[in-house]
């Protein structure tokens with residue numbers, strides 16, 4: 046698996062760390078929405094939106110990846 | 126089908142033509158009292174104990190492929206009871222006791238070999254942690270022995286004891302730990318369940334779960350609709366997807382774990398050795414292959430195969446610990462889909478839908494749990510109360526925060542356990 050960092054180009058998997066499913070972060074106090082955010086997962090077999098960090102340049106990325114084939118269709122900067 | 130010495134001898138002399146199948150191959154009936162989705166170790170053990178412990182046999186196990194073809198046939202077969210936290214401790218202790226009587230319960234040779242398991246440690250801090258864990262194991266009634274540097278050197282002379290980065294200070298020895306033949310465990314439970322009247326239905330994929338008025342009424346399958354009063358989801362890495370058929374979201378993320386085996390070698394590794402600092406563990410199969418593995422690939426996957434960085438990492442860690450490994454040729458590597466929970470501990474509980482039950486979240490440690498989980502789930506299905514050994518495996522512990530069992534203290538991230 047290779048990911049394409051918008052800053053550094055296509056790099057080996059060893060340089061990246063998976064940071065969890067890319068979910069909408071809730072606001073407010075602890076409640077069902079926070080419980081779902083921290084614990085529950087869609088856990089898709091197929092297209093999966095995920096946070097990854099490129100350890101080398103420290104940029105957080107949003108990655109669209111197929112969990113059945115490991116094919117990566119899109120990488121964008123997380124803050125964009 | 127049964128085995129005996131005379132039959133093996135005559136069959137051997139006459140071309141092995143007289144062996145029959147181990148279990149019946151029935152067509153699904155229109156309705157059962159209980160349907161178990163998933164014919165892996167946990168599903169088959171549940172079926173067996175439903176019949177053996179509770180006399181319930183109007184039961185079907187529905188398997189989309191063949192029995193034991195999932196993680197049950199892909200694991201590295203380590204069996205142990207060396208947990209630390211209440212909840213896990215008593216469960217794995219009970220499971221190990223069931224292992225110790227499994228061969229007579231099933232009248233089947235599962236090649237359970239209590240060859241002992243050794244967790245290495247490399248610093249004073251880790252030694253303290255090993256003492257603490259060992260005491261917890263002893264308090265639970267299980268066995269643990271602390272090995273110092275010299276004792277360990279005598280026992281495992283082939284390790285590189287003085288590596289610069291992780292010099293070996295000793296090990297926590299669990300003599301009742303060991304390995305078993307994974308396929309035989311599946312086959313033994315399958316035969317035992319089938320002989321007692323339970324239907325094991327292969328090539329039968331569940332595609333939908335029927336719920337009416339908040340109650341389960343049955344399942345849709347590739348072989349038609351099957352009605353049931355109770356349905357248990359026992360599908361390991363596929364738990365999230367099967368639960369979604371009933372509109373549930375689970376605290377589970379599916380990750381890939383790889384393992385490796387070398388060509389057959391003469392006996393060289395007598396025990397199971399784990400090298401936590403290097404993310405590496407190894408044992409030798411009865412056929413002689415060195416069976417070893419490491420950590421997850423750390424990203425979600427349903428591919429049943431991993432990537433090369435993990436392969437490289439495992440090989441490096443192995444050779445750091447046991448330089449002799451560099452001479453062995455790796456024959457095969459493979460992967461399985463692990464149902465990872467936010468605290469690394471499993472779930473055996475009722476789902477929030479009447480008549481629906483969950484047995485999942487086994488992460489990468491569910492082989493040793495096969496009898497314990499089957500026993501506990503059978504008890505829950507039969508009595509609607511959790512078995513004493515499994516009261517901690519509640520689904521709501523994540524929501525309430527009460528009774529979380531995070532053995533390694535890594536926090537609520539599914540891939541870090």
Ligand SMILES: Cc1cc2nc3c(=O)[nH]c(=O)nc-3n(C[C@H](O)[C@H](O)[C@H](O)COP(=O)(O)OP(=O)(O)OC[C@H]3O[C@@H](n4cnc5c(N)ncnc54)[C@H](O)[C@@H]3O)c2cc1C
Nearest residue numbers: 163165166167189195196197200201203331461491492493
């Ligand atoms: C590489 C590797 C090494 C491991 N090493 C160890 C170890 O050393 N010790 C240990 O204790 N554990 C180990 N494990 C973990 C252990 O194998 C699993 O936790 C355990 O096998 C999971 O339970 P199971 O046997 O019921 O799962 P599985 O065998 O995966 O059974 C689930 C079954 O459900 C079926 N299924 C899924 N969806 C459907 C559907 N829709 N309809 C019908 N059927 C369906 C699947 O086909 C499958 O057969 C390891 C796992 C792997 C991958």
Ligand SMILES: [Zn+2]
Nearest residue numbers: 050053099102
């Ligand atoms: Zn970068």
